[in-house]
Amino acid sequence: xxxxxxxxxxxxxxxxxxxxxxxxxxxxxxxxxxxxxxxxxxxxxxxxxxxxxxxxxxxxxxxxxxxxxxxxxxxxxxxxxxxxxxxxxxxxxxxxxxxxxxxxxxxxxxxxxxxxxxxxxxxxxxxxxxxxxxxxxxxxxxxxxxxxxxxxxxxxxxxxxxxxxxxxxxxxxxxxxxxxxxxxxxxxxxxxx
Amino acid sequence: xxxxxxxxxxxxxxxxxxxxxxxxxxxxxxxxxxxxxxxxxxxxxxxxxxxxxxxxxxxxxxxxxxxxxxxxxxxxxxxxxxxxxxxxxxxxxxxxxxxxxxxxxxxxxxxxxxxxxxxxxxxxxxxxxxxxxxxxxxxxxxxxxxxxxxxxxxxxxxxxxxxxxxxxxxxxxxxxxxxxxxxxxxxxxxxxx
Numbered sequence: 601x602x603x604x605x606x607x608x609x610x611x612x613x614x615x616x617x618x619x620x621x622x623x624x625x626x627x628x629x630x631x632x633x634x635x636x637x638x639x640x641x642x643x644x645x646x647x648x649x650x651x652x653x654x655x656x657x658x659x660x661x662x663x664x665x666x667x668x669x670x671x672x673x674x675x676x677x678x679x680x681x682x683x684x685x686x687x688x689x690x691x692x693x694x695x696x697x698x699x700x701x702x703x704x705x706x707x708x709x710x711x712x713x714x715x716x717x718x719x720x721x722x723x724x725x726x727x728x729x730x731x732x733x734x735x736x737x738x739x740x741x742x743x744x745x746x747x748x749x750x751x752x753x754x755x756x757x758x759x760x761x762x763x764x765x766x767x768x769x770x771x772x773x774x775x776x777x778x779x780x781x782x783x784x785x786x787x788x789x790x791x792x793x
Numbered sequence: 794x795x796x797x798x799x800x801x802x803x804x805x806x807x808x809x810x811x812x813x814x815x816x817x818x819x820x821x822x823x824x825x826x827x828x829x830x831x832x833x834x835x836x837x838x839x840x841x842x843x844x845x846x847x848x849x850x851x852x853x854x855x856x857x858x859x860x861x862x863x864x865x866x867x868x869x870x871x872x873x874x875x876x877x878x879x880x881x882x883x884x885x886x887x888x889x890x891x892x893x894x895x896x897x898x899x900x901x902x903x904x905x906x907x908x909x910x911x912x913x914x915x916x917x918x919x920x921x922x923x924x925x926x927x928x929x930x931x932x933x934x935x936x937x938x939x940x941x942x943x944x945x946x947x948x949x950x951x952x953x954x955x956x957x958x959x960x961x962x963x964x965x966x967x968x969x970x971x972x973x974x975x976x977x978x979x980x981x982x983x984x985x986x
Contacts, residue, residue, distance in 0.1 A: 623903065625868075628871065628873065628906060629868050629869070629870045629905075629906040630868060631868055632859055632862040632869060635859065658851060659855060659873070662851075662859070663856065663858075663859035663869065663871075666823060666828065666855070666856035666860055667859055667860065667863075669823075670825055675818075675822050675823060675825065676823045676825060677823070678856075710816065710821055710822075712817065713816075713817070713821060
């Protein structure tokens, strides 16, 4: 998606250790006009799928998912990092290892909001090693629901998450795939569609 | 706001310990049509304010803030619970005690995304004892920015957060204020405007 690639080139910052900071428009400060364009693009990509629910994970997937949901006329459910006393005991649960925070945590979705009737589009801001996505796919399968597709804003194409998820036969689309980046020059190379 | 009160009556669940569960439409599964109506109402309430930024806090404020932001043509910044290695050191930081999770945590906003030029609308899903809001107000003031208003979805009017914030002279509006609720009968009484 050219608009997103342009914003990553213009406003993204490449840091040592394969860190791409896009927190000025994607995951700390959030550009809602961009999110609307991303939502339209997800709708274009997944237009033929019978999507009735969007699943994301807190925190930075929520904004993108909620704005995109307007184009699908579907509610959004976000998987919670498990600590709340306000969640009923009846949850689907899985363990995710965070690349960013270097730790493992439980994520949960109430069984009330994911069922075998659901045709789910999973949306998230980033795809790197794919651990979060694998966890979300597992929650959907535990519920007997169907993963109709996965929409990602930014994929780090030089990490293996995208390949692993695609090899599972899941309909994964990333709006921008970074094939390489250089923290010395700031250069970012996107995969050509 | 009648639509929100109706949904709380219809879908909210009153539990012992003054817990009001609205996770079927507000803060776990999210009804995006409702969020749009809430966004329009926030715009109506704060129409005369020169708002150029919306501030919320992860996780459950983000969806409401992002959908509402469309009516203000402003970016959303969400305060993060401090643990990320992807945040630069240059942050505004404050401590918040969570009523839900019974613990204290640090929340941060990058100094890049909050400045003395900003006229901020704070949006969150819940107001109970006001600790999260007091923290967000402090972050805005630390940045030298202006709090133009606070928009809340559901206020527990029988806890003291609303009074404390209004006594600070802040322009606080809650779309639904629960004055009392009864976990035996399920009855919920809303404050009349």
